């Protein structure tokens with residue numbers, strides 16, 4: 674660690690506390706999957722507790738890839754030099770795996786969207802996020818921070834808040850607070866049109882203060898569009914369950 678120059682641009686804040694690392698890894702349930710993909714392993718503090726399992730590491734920084742290959746030689750074929758946001762699990766025929774990571778802060782929303790994109794392959798995720806992101810994804814209707822990510826994550830996953838992590842256990846010390854959460858996939862995954870749901874939720878929240886009959890004008894080609902329930906509400910007033918109902922209405926009416 675001493676000789677390494679940290680790249681703040683890549684959100685490199687390395688966890689120093691092994692007990693916390695162990696505690697994070699111990700939250701993986703290994704129920705219904707046997708492969709774990711770690712995002713941004715850095716210097717491998719979480720990785721060291723994962724190596725008895727089938728594990729893949731995805732790291733964007735070439736220098737760290739070199740370091741990881743030296744330190745985990747047995748796994749060198751499972752260390753992938755790639756931007757996670759561009760990684761497609763089908764490239765390595767992965768169809769059922771958990772995600773773990775002390776995620777790079779500035780792209781955590783994008784990471785969550787990437788997980789959502791492949792949610793049919795990902796039954797579980799244990800991860801450390803910036804406090805504000807955790808708040809956002811756990812928000813309920815009516816709250817200021819309730820938005821696209823809250824609805825979409827809560828549609829696909831049950832979220833459990835696990836614990837807070839103090840700033841001083843990282844090197845260098847970040848400006849933000851972090852918390853660890855778990856996401857466990859719900860069973861309703863295939864009961865609705867995922868693309869349509871994404872489109873509805875994104876369009877509705879792009880104009881969150883407008884009534885849905887205005888913000889969702891895009892769907893007015895649908896027969897009897899104005900008979901869909903909830904159209905007099907605003908995006909921020911609609912629960913996750915109601916968004917699902919809305920999607921199903923649009924789909925069946927179409």
Ligand code: SAH
Nearest residue numbers: 685686687688713714715733756757775777
């Ligand atoms: N897991 C380590 C490192 C956390 S810092 C620990 O807990 O100490 C975040 C890590 O994510 C860094 O190693 C950084 O290089 C990596 N990273 C940043 N952006 C990434 C991306 N788009 N894809 C994959 N890894 C990324």
